[in-house]
Amino acid sequence: MASIDNFDHKILKLLQGDGRMTITELSNKIGLSKTPCLKRIKKLEAAGYIKGYTAIIDHELIKNNHIAFVQIKMDDTKTNALNAFNRAIKEIPEVEQCHMIASNFDYLLKVRTENMESYRKVLGEKISSLPNVQHSSTFVVMEEIVSSALN
Numbered sequence: 609m610a611s612i613d614n615f616d617h618k619i620l621k622l623l624q625g626d627g628r629m630t631i632t633e634l635s636n637k638i639g640l641s642k643t644p645c646l647k648r649i650k651k652l653e654a655a656g657y658i659k660g661y662t663a664i665i666d667h668e669l670i671k672n673n674h675i676a677f678v679q680i681k682m683d684d685t686k687t688n689a690l691n692a693f694n695r696a697i698k699e700i701p702e703v704e705q706c707h708m709i710a711s712n713f714d715y716l717l718k719v720r721t722e723n724m725e726s727y728r729k730v731l732g733e734k735i736s737s738l739p740n741v742q743h744s745s746t747f748v749v750m751e752e753i754v755s756s757a758l759n
Contacts, residue, residue: 612657615640619648620657627661672722675749678735680715683742690714692739702730713745724748 612620618638622629635645652658667673682689690708693715697706705718717735721727727746735744 612652616648616652616657619645619652623649623658623661667720672720673752674721674723674727675752676719676721676727676731677747677749678717678719678731679709679713679745679747680717680735680738680741681712681743682714682740684740685714689740693741696738700730700734702727702734 615638619634622634622637631642631646631649634649635642638645640648649658680693682693694706697703697715697717702719702721703717704720705716707716708714709716719727719730719735721730727748731744731746735741
């Protein structure tokens with residue numbers, strides 16, 4: 609699938625808001641019948657535009673609603689060092705997101721834990737011991753404002 613058209617963009621936007629939307633609902637909202645709509649979804653999945661479907665979790669109910677953003681400064685930013693960090697960070701389940709940043713620091717992490725005590729443990733025992741981590745700075749979230757697309 610070389611490029612996507614307006615129908616494909618609409619499908620992606622709607623499924624991003626509700627990945628469990630039925631094919632009937634989706635086809636009605638974009639103005640295509642069910643069969644062509646389903647074919648487009650299959651093509652978008654096969655081409656990698658749709659990587660998968662996820663559930664949005666209520667973190668308060670499962671008691672892991674402590675969020676911290678962590679800036680990581682590396683002591684080496686050569687390719688081998690960055691690759692080693694990238695592999696290692698994927699092994700820390702508390703890290704929800706990891707982004708390489710063009711700034712005065714190298715990575716920005718979103719870390720979700722149960723509380724400050726469990727966060728300190730993750731930072732001290734896992735994140736700080738990752739390859740080539742020189743320094744970290746933590747920003748604790750006081751309140752999470754959820755996107756309207758997720759409601």
